Amino acid sequence: MSEVYEEKDKYLVYRIGDELYASRLLDFVEVIEYTKPKIVPNMSHCFSGMINLRGLIIGVVDLRKKLDITEEFSGKPSMLICDTEVGPIGAIIDKVEYVVPFLQSEIQDLKLERKMDKTYLKGFFQYQENLITVIEIKSFVSNFDENTHSQENVA
Amino acid sequence: MSELDLELVTSFLDEATDLLTEWERLCLLLEKAPGAQELNALFRIAHNIKGSSRAVGLNEVGEFIHFIEDVIVSLKDNKSEFNARKLKMFLGAHLILSDWFMVLRMETSYVHPYEDFLKEFFNEEKVFIDEQAVEQHEDEKGEEVSQKVQSVKNVLKDEVLRVSTKKIDGLLNLIGELSIQQSILENSMESLMGKNQDSLVISSLNLGRKITKEIYSTAFGLRMTPVGGIYQRLERAIKDLSRDLGKSIEVELNGSEVEIDKTILDKLIDPLTHIVRNSVDHGIENDQERKNANKSLVGKITITSLKEGDGVEIHIKDDGKGLNQKRILEKAIEKGLVKNTEGLTKEEIFGLIFLPGFSTAERVTNVSGRGVGMDVVMKTLEEINGKIFIASDEGKGTKFKIVIPTSLSIVDSLIVSVAQEHYVLPINVLQEVVDVRLIDLKKHDSVYVHRGEVLPFIHLREVLCEEKEFETSIIPILVTKVHGNRMAIGVDKIIGQHQSVVRTLSTYFDRSFAISGGTILPSGEPGLILNISAIVEKYFNFLMKKNEASA
Numbered sequence: 219m220s221e222v223y224e225e226k227d228k229y230l231v232y233r234i235g236d237e238l239y240a241s242r243l244l245d246f247v248e249v250i251e252y253t254k255p256k257i258v259p260n261m262s263h264c265f266s267g268m269i270n271l272r273g274l275i276i277g278v279v280d281l282r283k284k285l286d287i288t289e290e291f292s293g294k295p296s297m298l299i300c301d302t303e304v305g306p307i308g309a310i311i312d313k314v315e316y317v318v319p320f321l322q323s324e325i326q327d328l329k330l331e332r333k334m335d336k337t338y339l340k341g342f343f344q345y346q347e348n349l350i351t352v353i354e355i356k357s358f359v360s361n362f363d364e365n366t367h368s369q370e371n372v373a
Numbered sequence: 374m375s376e377l378d379l380e381l382v383t384s385f386l387d388e389a390t391d392l393l394t395e396w397e398r399l400c401l402l403l404e405k406a407p408g409a410q411e412l413n414a415l416f417r418i419a420h421n422i423k424g425s426s427r428a429v430g431l432n433e434v435g436e437f438i439h440f441i442e443d444v445i446v447s448l449k450d451n452k453s454e455f456n457a458r459k460l461k462m463f464l465g466a467h468l469i470l471s472d473w474f475m476v477l478r479m480e481t482s483y484v485h486p487y488e489d490f491l492k493e494f495f496n497e498e499k500v501f502i503d504e505q506a507v508e509q510h511e512d513e514k515g516e517e518v519s520q521k522v523q524s525v526k527n528v529l530k531d532e533v534l535r536v537s538t539k540k541i542d543g544l545l546n547l548i549g550e551l552s553i554q555q556s557i558l559e560n561s562m563e564s565l566m567g568k569n570q571d572s573l574v575i576s577s578l579n580l581g582r583k584i585t586k587e588i589y590s591t592a593f594g595l596r597m598t599p600v601g602g603i604y605q606r607l608e609r610a611i612k613d614l615s616r617d618l619g620k621s622i623e624v625e626l627n628g629s630e631v632e633i634d635k636t637i638l639d640k641l642i643d644p645l646t647h648i649v650r651n652s653v654d655h656g657i658e659n660d661q662e663r664k665n666a667n668k669s670l671v672g673k674i675t676i677t678s679l680k681e682g683d684g685v686e687i688h689i690k691d692d693g694k695g696l697n698q699k700r701i702l703e704k705a706i707e708k709g710l711v712k713n714t715e716g717l718t719k720e721e722i723f724g725l726i727f728l729p730g731f732s733t734a735e736r737v738t739n740v741s742g743r744g745v746g747m748d749v750v751m752k753t754l755e756e757i758n759g760k761i762f763i764a765s766d767e768g769k770g771t772k773f774k775i776v777i778p779t780s781l782s783i784v785d786s787l788i789v790s791v792a793q794e795h796y797v798l799p800i801n802v803l804q805e806v807v808d809v810r811l812i813d814l815k816k817h818d819s820v821y822v823h824r825g826e827v828l829p830f831i832h833l834r835e836v837l838c839e840e841k842e843f844e845t846s847i848i849p850i851l852v853t854k855v856h857g858n859r860m861a862i863g864v865d866k867i868i869g870q871h872q873s874v875v876r877t878l879s880t881y882f883d884r885s886f887a888i889s890g891g892t893i894l895p896s897g898e899p900g901l902i903l904n905i906s907a908i909v910e911k912y913f914n915f916l917m918k919k920n921e922a923s924a
Contacts, residue, residue: 256899257794259837260885268882268891270899273550275876275891305879360881 223319231315231350232298235287238315238348241355247299247306249314265362269308271299278308279359302360309359318345325352379605381429382481386474388425392418393470400463407455415463416445422470433484434473440491441466444501458503462494472522479525486518538635541595542877545782548589549874553893555585593780596636600678600687601629603642610646611674614653621671622657628678633685634780637757641687641777644750648689648773649674651747656693656771666768668692685779690772696765698722705731723763727751728857751856755906757781758801786873786902788894789849789864791833792840795900796864797873797892798851802905804859805852806867811845814863819916821861823852829916832863836887836908855909860916862908871895875902886911 229240255267255278264283268275278297291312298309325341338361340352396418399411419442426434444462447453473485496502559578604626615622633641657663657672664670677688698719705711705725725731729748754761759777778784785800807823814821814830821830830850834840851862873892882888889904 258882258885258901259887268899268901270893270897273546273553273876273893275878275893275899277879277881304881307879307881362881 223321227319227321228317229320229350229352230298230317231345232296232311233313233315234281234285234311235289235291237287238350239311239353240318240320240343240350241353243317245300245355247301250297250299250308252295252297252310255308262362266310269297271306271308274306276306276308278310279362280310281359282310282312284358284362298355300355300359302356304360307359309355320345378429378609379481380602382431382477385425385429385431386478389422389470390474392422393467393474396470397464397467400460400467403455403463404460409449412445412449412455416442416449419445431477431481434470437469437473437485437487438466440495440499440501443499447501453501453503456503458494459501462501465490465494472518476522476525536595538596541592544592545589545596545874546876548585548592549876549893552582552585552589553895553897555582556895557897593782594632596634596780596782597632598635598638599629600631600633600638600685601626603638603645604629604676606642607645607649607676611649611653614650615657615672618653618659620653620657620659622653623671623673625673625675627676631678631680631685632779633777634782636781637777637779640753640757641775644753645687645689645775647747647750649676652689652691652693652771656691656695658694662694666694680779681776685777687775687777688772689775690770692770695767695769695771696723696726696763697767701725720763723765724857726763727761748856755855758784758799760801782875784873784875784892784902786871786892787851788868788871788900789833789851790866790868791864792838794837795868795894795898796833796837797871797894797900797902798905799889799902800870802853802855803851804854807850807852808847809850809863810847814848814850819919821850823850823861826859828852828859828861829913830861830863831908831912831916833903834863834865836912853905853909855906858909858913860909860913862905873900873902 226242226244228243230243230246231238231240233239250271253269255269257267258265258277261277264280266278266280266283268277276299282291293313295310295312296314298311298314300307300309320343325343327341338354338358340354342349342351344350396415399415399418402408402411403415419438423435423438423442426432426438441463444453444459448455448459453459469485469487469490473483476483476485491499494501555578559582562574562578608624608626611622611624652674657674658666658668660670663672673692675688675690677690679686679688701722702711702717702725705728708730710725710728710731711717727747727750729746731746731748751761754775754777757777758781759775762774762776763771764774765771784797786797787800787803787806788795788797790796805823809821819830821828832841832848834842845865848863848865849867851864853860853862871894876891876893878888878891882891886907887903888901889907890902892900892902894900
């Protein structure tokens with residue numbers, strides 16, 4: 219093993235429902251304790267509301283709703299803060315797992331199952347018996363209106 | 374020279390100073406290895422500075438740089454060779470321009486003396502001489518100049534520091550957060566310490582609060598800029614237009630030192646320009662009319678800024694013909710903007726000119742009748758929580774009084790509760806708060822009769838959560854006035870008054886039309902500031918139509 223991993227090759231692995239997902243670690247600003255978001259009217263259904271992050275008001279997106287995950291989660295969820303083009307956005311997930319390095323070349327393209335729009339879904343990688351889905355988190359969380367599933371598949 | 378636009382000159386100087394830095398870098402590159410690429414770049418810079426200096430009226434700078442440009446051109450065309458002496462000249466020019474630009478920041482009419490430089494490098498035909506000139510001598514004038522440059526340097530060092538507003542806002546955010554923590558601490562003190570309040574703790578808490586307040590106001594002052602910054606533009610607008618229209622107008626400017634938040638000042642430029650142009654175009658009469666009216670041929674526009682209470686007032690006064698009430702009324706009726714004109718006060722009649730679709734100009738001039746009317750002025754002012762009042766005497770003149778808050782960052786607001794959530798409403802759009810029994814409310818007609826006046830009514834539950842039912846038998850109703858439209862807005866409960874520190878929200882909140890900003894509530898939770906004008910705009914006409922249909 220002689221691969222050299224740089225900071226940009228590190229991925230944060232997190233759990234939502236039964237699945238593991240990973241996104242580039244550099245896209246996150248921080249992980250914070252869950253605080254119940256306050257309602258913001260007239261927003262889309264996966265937009266949970268807003269929180270006060272040290273004086274900054276930021277919107278929060280529920281990734282469970284965005285991914286249409288219906289199973290209940292009994293524990294206390296976590297919140298990942300991502301810095302997107304439209305400002306910081308919080309993402310609600312079930313649990314932060316670990317950070318692993320992975321080269322871009324090691325991420326397998328998805329051929330069979332294409333449930334989600336390809337703009338967000340970057341592929342898979344195998345790690346410790348788990349198949350982990352790689353999500354481009356910045357554009358994923360900042361597009362809270364769009365349907366998660368690609369149009370092709372709906373049709 | 375006095376008519377040079379300060380803002381234009383400043384932006385030229387900002388750009389030119391960057392170019393000079395590049396100039397210096399290129400000179401150093403040329404010293405190492407002269408190349409065509411560097412010469413071309415040098416030429417572009419010289420040409421650029423020459424062109425833009427002339428564009429802003431600094432002809433002397435253009436003249437000076439023209440000499441240097443000639444030398445570069447001859448180098449570019451291989452008519453002469455690059456040598457140490459030329460480099461020395463380029464660097465000398467750099468020095469002169471740097472000093473020149475620095476003094477220009479203080480004095481737009483300044484012309485830097487460069488005769489010595491010319492004598493050293495150019496012959497009498499202004500052609501570059503390649504031989505070393507005779508000995509150099511520093512004369513008294515040179516000393517005087519360098520003293521002047523030095524003194525400007527000292528002043529500028531103290532006065533100007535360009536800081537991005539982002540940094541200042543970041544600082545303000547942090548201080549705001551600090552003061553919230555402070556108030557949480559104070560609130561919980563009683564429960565923490567019970568009756569045995571330690572006087573040391575109390576006094577240090579009080580002191581802490583005082584210091585926080587002071588830090589806040591100091592940091593806040595960083596955002597403030599004197600209104601004088603836009604006076605020059607207004608004066609320019611008046612002068613330009615009066616020249617076009619052949620009117621002679623004298624401008625008087627007062628209170629240029631009054632300070633106002635930079636964001637607000639920027640927003641004020643357009644509405645104020647519109648008002649002064651209107652005064653020139655429609656207010657001040659032409660020579661003949663003024664003669665007939667026994668007025669001095671020179672019209673006068675006075676702009677005055679005053680600090681009043683928490684805000685700032687800007688008065689724009691002209692000694693023109695004043696507003697014609699009859700004409701305004703006729704026009705408003707003709708355009709279908711009013712139906713019942715009886716009993717309208719003078720102020721109310723003047724207020725009609727702010728309605729969308731109103732324009733007093735009988736002919737559409739390319740001056741004031743560009744489709745943007747006074748309603749745009751009103752709208753912009755509302756965005757910054759400003760108000761406008763008109764006083765006018767026919768034949769004597771018109772005075773616009775604009776009242777604006779000094780800062781957008783703090784709003785006096787009312788906190789209300791709607792469906793268990795707290796929302797913040799800016800107080801300036803509210804006229805009255807009344808408790809109304811549900812049975813008195815013609816709920817299903819979406820109408821509330823307020824002292825004989827029929828107002829369209831909507832409950833915020835409907836706006837914010839698409840919920841129509843509300844259970845209490847008495848609800849508070851807020852009477853608001855936006856764009857001259859009065860509307861009644863129902864809420865569940867009034868929580869209290871609060872001075873809210875406004876936090877800008879990320880753009881993705883824009884899709885919720887009812888929100889204009891965010892704030893941190895006294896509890897430390899985030900709160901939303903409602904955009905009452907947007908709510909009234911969305912529902913007013915809809916409800917009026919609905920009522921007319923059902924009536």
